[in-house]
Amino acid sequence: MHELPVTESILKIVLKHARANGVRKVKTVRLKVGKLSDLEDGWIQRYFDYLSKGTVAEGARLEIERAPIIMKCNTCWGSYEAEAAEMGGLICPACGGKGGTLLSGREYTIKEMEAE
């Protein structure tokens, strides 16, 4: 739902790095977004296309890698991967303990970009 402000931040960071590197044209931007985030890939690309018009990032393709949700078991303290849809009924695959503490899955990072 909040793809627009997030996309504004993405473009701002992309343009900053483009300036610092004397880029003529940004081709690809690679993002890492946690699976717990609600962002829709298609909307980010659409907003990006709109916001980037007339900048060196116009026409750039966004590649979004989804980072897994990693939980730490509250019983045996081991870590395991979970899906967003099963978050309310988590069971540790190692010990069968219920629930866990979120270690990662909320990432919002720009990893790298390809540019000319």
Add this chain to the structure above:
Amino acid sequence: MIENVRLIEVKEEILSDNIKLAGELRERLRRAKTMLLNLMSSPGSGKTSLILRTIEGLKGSLRIGVIEADIDSTVDAEKVASRGIPAVQLRTGGFCHLDATMVAQGVDALPVGELDLVIIENVGNLVCPAEFDTGAHKNAMILSVPEGDDKPLKYPLMFSICDLLVVNKIDYLSLSDFDTAVLRERVLALNPRIRILEVSCKTGAGIEGWIDWLNGEAAAFRV
């Protein structure tokens, strides 16, 4: 052509501006000894009703102010201000959440030096507010009985980031198949350190537990 394409390492947090501003706001309010509480929930779950109960319950113990977020009205802020409490209304337009910049504007419009506690009534939404740090020292949420006990399954992030869950409208329990034991199990599986309180803003049941929590947190904050 391909040799002209370079790989540029960025490695930057997309929300870094907001994270930085939120940290600055949190620190500024810590120095001012004003605790900032971010209150989140769906529309209609009772945020404003709980705030009105809070104003009554904290009379004489904590000096409070309220930051209201609303899409395009000042109804909530007027209700709060009519009780003699400093309130600011942030008109969020179509925004689905508050970020640290907006909250800082609200804080600047309040007499912060004279307040022990500022409550943010965030936009009614269980999705987006969970993703944006407002600069608050504590996060609390309301889930009301008519919404159903399955909400932790649908909105796990919100339940994961809160320090306290207020289950409101318990006066509806007898009319509903809402199971508070099932809800507790689902919520604690996501967030074992969360406190869960059951209240009815309508009858006043359980409100003293909420008031005690606020007084305790505010006392710990001032130390």
